[in-house]
Amino acid sequence: MENQSQDFDRVLMSVDEIWHLITSFAVSILNPGWRQNQIIILLALVLVAWVLHRLLGREIDRRVRAREGWEKWKLRVIVQIKRRLGLICFALMAGLLYQIMQQITWPSRSYLIGLAATLAVAWAVISFLGRFIQNRLLRRFVVWGMWIYATLILIGIGDEASGFLDDVGLNFGDYRISLLSVLSAAVVVGVLFTGARFISRTTASRIRSNEDISPSMQVLVVKAVQVIFYGLALFMGINALGLDLTGLAVLSGAIGVGLGFGLQKVVSNLVSGVIILLDKSIKPGDVISLGETFGWINSLGARYVSVVTRDGREYLIPNEDLITGQVVNWSHSDEYVRLDIFFGTSYGCDPHVVRKLAVEAASGVSRVLGPPKTPVCHIVGFGDSSVDYILRFWIRDPTGGLTNIRGGVYLALWDIFKANNISIPFPQREVRVLEEQD
Known part of the structure; x- marks a missing residue:
């Protein structure tokens, strides 16, 4: 109870200090003078920046629509610049005006303008860097946290704000979690996850472009790299929060045993996935x-x-x-696939001619391979009403489909048999009608 009372007193003192700084600044602005003049100038610059944002934004849209074939990353950059065009214009105008006033008047008369220009630049840079964070909720949290932190540092009350956030917290025995540590850990995790994602993507693209590594091994290496970098980002974020990782070992072991019984299928699929990648069967x-x-x-x-x-x-x-x-x-050891087609012809057709015509018909289909994978045709039996054959041919693109290539070969057989008077028999039945006897 005594520690909680002390923490509460420190929080009240921090709030009083921050409130005193805010009220002092507000009073100085309300009184006529150069501080008030700078605020009026900044408001005018904000209005001009808003007008420029509307005008230049329309011009950028017109020029982008007039061009075709641009790469996606260029369009994304232009969209991000267009969204922050007003902030960029304000930073440029405020920075230029600050430099001019530094030369023609006392430095103190342009202090707020320089501070506003610096803040605008910091906000713009943080906003652009925040686009690397893919998760929208995490991106907003990190960007707003960095904006607030940069603003407090630049206006000179960063220490007071840090003390206030550090005083707000909860005690769990000998361990204490403050609001400052939670916010710091969230920002650190966001930045580390963004860096891990960028590194893993860059590494993955280089690994996939290496033809000396098999596709299955490429997937395995990419997954391993992602697990390593994301795991490091997570542990560093937990460390930034101030948690003792060694104290979580027993708890994580107990949780792991419980999850092992409840997630047997999930674990089995994970292990099976690693086996598939290692033995390169698929x-x-x-x-x-x-x-x-x-x-x-x-x-x-x-x-x-x-x-x-x-x-x-x-x-x-x-x-x-x-x-x-x-x-x-179908393509484990090589990319060649053999397909078989069965058909029959009548006994009155010369089997030597039938075999030759069948090979010729299959060779004329576009996806069927030629030498040394030339189609072959063999007699496989003498049926009740036909001589039975098997036609074998090879393709090297099974992803193009098997049914369509079989259909193409069947159609080629039909055309060449019809052109050479080769008949394909079909079962015939004779029906006798018996007279009714008394």
Whole structure:
């Protein structure tokens, strides 16, 4: 209770100091003099900056719409500049006016104008840097926190504000959490996560551009880099909050045991994903069949694999199913895929001619490969009403579809058989109608 009373007294003293500074500044502005004149000048500059923002913003829109083919990053930069055009104009005008007044009058008569110009520059820089934080809520929190902190530092009451925030807190035994430590930790975490995201993205782009690394190993390395950098950012943020990480070891172990029982499937999928990446059995771009699902691997995730089918559907298959189930990987060892087509012709057709025509028909289809993967045709049996054949051909782009290439070869067989009088038999039935007997 005594510690809480002391903390409360310190908070009241900090509030009194800050309030005294604010009231003193307000009284000095209300009295006629150069401080009041500077405030009037700053208000005029704000009005001019607002007008310039409207006029120049329309001109920028007109010029951007007149040009085509710009890269996305250039358009994003222009949009961000346009949104902050008024602040930029105000900073430029206030800075220029401050430099002029420093030369023609006493420095104290332009102090507020210089301070406003510095604040505008700081706000603009913080606003631009905040765009690197993707999370909108975290970005707003960090940007507003940095704006307030920069403002308090520049106007000279940063120590008083820091003391006030440090005095506001809660005690948990020997450990104390203050509002200042919470805000500092949030800003640190935001900055560190932004840096971790930038580094991981840069590293990922370089790893993916390295052709010496297999696609599955690229995904594994990228995931490892992301876990390392984001983990470091999280631990540094906790350390900035002042928490003792060693004290959390027992608690985290107990939580881990509980989660292990409740999240067995999730853990199994995570481990299966690591196994898939290590043994390189499945990698992005492979064409697989799993049950009734046929498609190509779009991406490998920590919990599931994204498989895109020919009809545009995207299946999210758990990693465990790919480890425990039977998967047909059409492009595991190489990119060549052999397809088989069965057909039959009547006994009156010369099988030598039929085989030659079948190979010729398949070779004329665009996606069918030529030498050394030339199509072949063999007799596989003598049926009840036809001589049965198998036509085998190779393709190297299974992502282009299998049904369509089979259909193209069947159509080519139909055309060439019709042109050469090769008949395809079909079952015939003879129906006899018996007379009714008495």
